[in-house]
Amino acid sequence: MTEDQFVALFAEAIGADPAMLTLDTPLQQLEMWDSVAYLAVMTMVDEQMEVVLPPDVLTGAKTAREILAKARQG
Amino acid sequence: MPGSSIRAVEYVVGSQKLSFEELEERFGAEAMKKVFSGSGIRNRQVAPLGVCGSDLAFQAAECLLEKQGTDRASIDLLIHCTQSPDYFLPTTACLLQHRLRLPARCAAFDINLGCTQYVYALSVAHSMIAAGLAQRALVLTGDTMTQTVHPMDRSLVPLMGDAGSATLVEPAEAGQGFLAFELGTDGAGSGHLIIPAGGFRQPISAETAVEVTDAEGNTRTAAHMYMNGAAIFYFAITMVPKIISALLRKLEVGIDQVDCVLFHQANRYMLDYLVKKTKLAPEKTHFFVEEIGNTSGSTMPVVLADAIRVGKVKPGSLVVMVVFGVGLSWGATAVRWTGDAAGSAGTGGGA
Numbered sequence: 444m445t446e447d448q449f450v451a452l453f454a455e456a457i458g459a460d461p462a463m464l465t466l467d468t469p470l471q472q473l474e475m476w477d478s479v480a481y482l483a484v485m486t487m488v489d490e491q492m493e494v495v496l497p498p499d500v501l502t503g504a505k506t507a508r509e510i511l512a513k514a515r516q517g
Numbered sequence: 518m519p520g521s522s523i524r525a526v527e528y529v530v531g532s533q534k535l536s537f538e539e540l541e542e543r544f545g546a547e548a549m550k551k552v553f554s555g556s557g558i559r560n561r562q563v564a565p566l567g568v569c570g571s572d573l574a575f576q577a578a579e580c581l582l583e584k585q586g587t588d589r590a591s592i593d594l595l596i597h598c599t600q601s602p603d604y605f606l607p608t609t610a611c612l613l614q615h616r617l618r619l620p621a622r623c624a625a626f627d628i629n630l631g632c633t634q635y636v637y638a639l640s641v642a643h644s645m646i647a648a649g650l651a652q653r654a655l656v657l658t659g660d661t662m663t664q665t666v667h668p669m670d671r672s673l674v675p676l677m678g679d680a681g682s683a684t685l686v687e688p689a690e691a692g693q694g695f696l697a698f699e700l701g702t703d704g705a706g707s708g709h710l711i712i713p714a715g716g717f718r719q720p721i722s723a724e725t726a727v728e729v730t731d732a733e734g735n736t737r738t739a740a741h742m743y744m745n746g747a748a749i750f751y752f753a754i755t756m757v758p759k760i761i762s763a764l765l766r767k768l769e770v771g772i773d774q775v776d777c778v779l780f781h782q783a784n785r786y787m788l789d790y791l792v793k794k795t796k797l798a799p800e801k802t803h804f805f806v807e808e809i810g811n812t813s814g815s816t817m818p819v820v821l822a823d824a825i826r827v828g829k830v831k832p833g834s835l836v837v838m839v840v841f842g843v844g845l846s847w848g849a850t851a852v853r854w855t856g857d858a859a860g861s862a863g864t865g866g867g868a
Contacts, residue, residue, distance in 0.1 A: 478672065479551055
C-alpha cells in the first residue's frame, strides 16, 4: 500500500477531508480523532493490511505516519 | 456420560425505553450520530431505579415455568448469573429459590461474571447434570448495569440496556444438546472494563464520589462503570476468531457446517466486523441489539430466544454461541439444538 493510498483510507475511516490530511498531520489537532476513530482505523488497517493494531498504538500515535509504520512492521 | 440440552429460553427487558432522541438532547445530535454509526444501537430498554436484575430474572423464570408447565419440585439446580446482585450477601440465587417456590433440595448459587456468564453457567449446569448432581437446572441471568453507568458518560450510556432471562436445562441423549465448550480468561485486561470503587479493594468514600470528565467529555466517578472501548474491541476481534476455531476443532467440523453462530451482542459495528472476520455467511448469524442495547450477560439468551423465534435455530440445528467481555473472559459452546421450535422463544416484557 502506498502512502497516498493509506492517507486516503485513513481519512475515509475517520471521516476527515482527505484534502486536509497528510501523513504528518498532528492527529491531536483533529476533532474527529477519538475512541470511535480508533476502532475505524483498527478495522481499516486489519482489512487492508491484515494487521490488528493494539489500541495503545492508536492512542499513542501522533501522526498517521506512525500508524502506517507500525502496520508495516506487522 | 449423559448429555444435557436447553429445553426452553425466555427473557424480559427493562420496561423503560431510553430513545435515540432523548440521548440526542443529552449529548447533542452530532455526538449521537457518531455514536450510532459506531454502535448500531438506536434505542435501549432500561429498568427503572428500584428494579433489580433478579426481578428481571424472576419474571423470565415465571414466564418459562408457566409456558413449559414445569413442575417446580423437579428443579434441583438454580444458577443465577449477575454482576448487579441484590445484596453483597446472601447470594441472590437463594432469594430467587424462595421467590420462585423451588424445593429446599435445590442447589442455588450465583455466578459473578458479566458478558460471558451465560455460557459459563450452561457449562456448570451441563457438568452437574452429566455428573449426576442435578436432573433439571434453571439458569437465570439478570442485570441492571445501566444503573452503574454515569448518566453523562457518552461512551456507555448509548450502549447499555437491561434484561433478564431464564433457561431450562435437562438431560439429553449423547450427541444431542451440548457438544463442546471452550472457556478462557485474561485477567491482565481486567482494568479495561471495571467499576473501580464499591468493593472491598476501594470502598465508597468521598474521594470515589468525585466526578471526573475525560478528554472526550465523558463524566464518571470511580463508582461508575468504565470501559476502554478500543481495548475491548481489540480483544474481541483478535480473540473471537480463535475461540470459534478452537471450538470447531473439538467438534472436527468447519464453520460451513454450523447452522447458526450467535455472538455476544456488544454492538452492531463489532458484530458486523466479527462476521466478516470469521468469514461467516451473514444469514448464519442473528442480531438483536439495535432496539434494546447491550444487556451484558443477558445478550446471549436474548438473541438465542429471538433466533428461535425467527427460525434460525430449530430442532437439529448446530448452533455455536460465543461470548466475550469483562474479565477479560470468554466462552463458547456448540449445541445440537433439541429445544422446542415453538414455545421457547422469549418476548420482551415489562419490569
